Amino acid sequence: LDAEYAKKTTYKERIGHGMWAGSLISAALSTVIPGPGTVHLEQNLKFNEAVRLGDTLTVTLTVKEKLAHNRVEMDCSVRNQDNIEIITGTSLIAAPTDKVSLQEPNLPRIEIETT
Known part of the structure; x- marks a missing residue:
């Protein structure tokens, strides 16, 4: 994230x-x-392009195959x-067998400071 260093990189x-x-x-x-x-079992990702600061990202998930044992x-x-x-890739998951509803938790605020 250092601007001067970044000027010397591929991007x-x-x-x-x-x-x-x-x-x-x-x-x-x-x-x-x-x-x-949902239980995440495997992830295979290919990073095709860089994520640039300010990008708006959209995730698309498509069922490729239903297998045994959910x-x-x-x-x-x-x-x-x-x-x-x-990014392109695949995920292998164990899908829940029952509908699970959760209340949205109060997540902590995250801040990054430089000195």
Whole structure:
């Protein structure tokens, strides 16, 4: 995230950490589809482009295959506001067998300070 250092890199500008964008896939699986009760078993990601500061990211999950024992293989994609595919991959999950509803927790505030 250092601007001077970033000028010397492949991207020539500051970029976001790719695994942060990858974690959005896990968040979508555990909160939206299939939702609470999902157990994440495997993740395979390919980072196609950099995540730039200020990007708006959209996660798309598609059921690829339903397997035995409530296992589901999902195709995963993360695109930016220009419809550029930043991340592609697959996730293997154990889907919940019962509908689980949770109250939204109060999450701690996260701040990063430099000195």
